[in-house]
Amino acid sequence: MLVTLEGLDGSGKTTVWEALHDVYPDAVFTREPTDDSWYGEAVNRAIGDDDADPLATLFLFTADHADHLSRVVRPALADGELVISDRYSDSRYAYQAASLRDSDVKRPMEYIMGIHAAFSRTPDKTIYLDVDPETAAARSGKTNKFEQAAYLADVRANYERLIEAEPERFVRVDATQPPEDVLDAVEAAFADILEEN
Numbered sequence: 001m002l003v004t005l006e007g008l009d010g011s012g013k014t015t016v017w018e019a020l021h022d023v024y025p026d027a028v029f030t031r032e033p034t035d036d037s038w039y040g041e042a043v044n045r046a047i048g049d050d051d052a053d054p055l056a057t058l059f060l061f062t063a064d065h066a067d068h069l070s071r072v073v074r075p076a077l078a079d080g081e082l083v084i085s086d087r088y089s090d091s092r093y094a095y096q097a098a099s100l101r102d103s104d105v106k107r108p109m110e111y112i113m114g115i116h117a118a119f120s121r122t123p124d125k126t127i128y129l130d131v132d133p134e135t136a137a138a139r140s141g142k143t144n145k146f147e148q149a150a151y152l153a154d155v156r157a158n159y160e161r162l163i164e165a166e167p168e169r170f171v172r173v174d175a176t177q178p179p180e181d182v183l184d185a186v187e188a189a190f191a192d193i194l195e196e197n
């Protein structure tokens with residue numbers, strides 16, 4: 001089964017994802033953007049380039065996702081593994097829909113979801129680490145263009161739309177709590193998810 005971790009920059013996804021390695025040592029841990037392919041390298045160039053075109057950036061992220069799916073996610077799922085991904089398709093629906101808000105693309109979230117629908121694999125469950133944009137921007141250090149509070153407020157509104165559309169897929173965790181409490185809540189969510197499946 002495929003479980004993804006989503007949330008704003010600085011919500012604590014990577015902290016949780018690393019801690020989960022000890023809890024589920026047999027799971028396949030992976031992430032987007034990928035950190036072991038040239039597609040991921042191209043994505044990181046776009047993240048670091050303040051002038052990168054937002055539509056071109058969407059397609060780079062989506063190319064990285066396609067490679068991630070065929071190379072890592074689908075083979076692991078075919079082997080019956082538990083796959084835990086730090087970010088996945090919802091990051092595109094939330095972030096790139098915000099980046100394309102004032103572009104020529106009408107209804108950017110629906111457009112991005114449509115591109116994915118043709119080939120992607122929806123997560124079985126998604127744990128959403130919920131944090132306000134100011135805390136997110138402060139924790140992440142505002143080091144790239146995606147980490148500014150005003151932009152993150154749009155991204156957060158997009159995540160809320162996604163949760164509203166599929167409430168059964170998402171588990172919301174209050175990520176403003178201390179790290180050990182966030183981890184307890186995520187572990188409890190995982191226990192429920194694995195019991196259900």
Ligand SMILES: Nc1ncnc2c1ncn2[C@@H]1O[C@H](COP(=O)(O)OP(=O)(O)O)[C@@H](O)[C@H]1O
Nearest residue numbers: 008009010011012013014015139177178179182
């Ligand atoms: N629950 C928390 N409370 C306070 N600080 C946190 C918490 N979780 C993570 N942090 C800190 O916030 C920063 C970003 O955390 P990280 O796990 O990298 O977030 P993300 O992967 O979502 O961007 C790190 O310095 C981390 O130590």
Ligand SMILES: Cc1cn([C@H]2C[C@H](O)[C@@H](COP(=O)(O)OP(=O)(O)O)O2)c(=O)[nH]c1=O
Nearest residue numbers: 008009010014032033061087091092095146
């Ligand atoms: C996967 C993904 C990430 N991003 C953004 C979120 C982050 O600002 C940046 C890098 O992701 P990531 O390395 O997960 O950052 P963080 O650990 O700070 O959350 O890329 C998108 O805009 N779209 C995507 O599809």
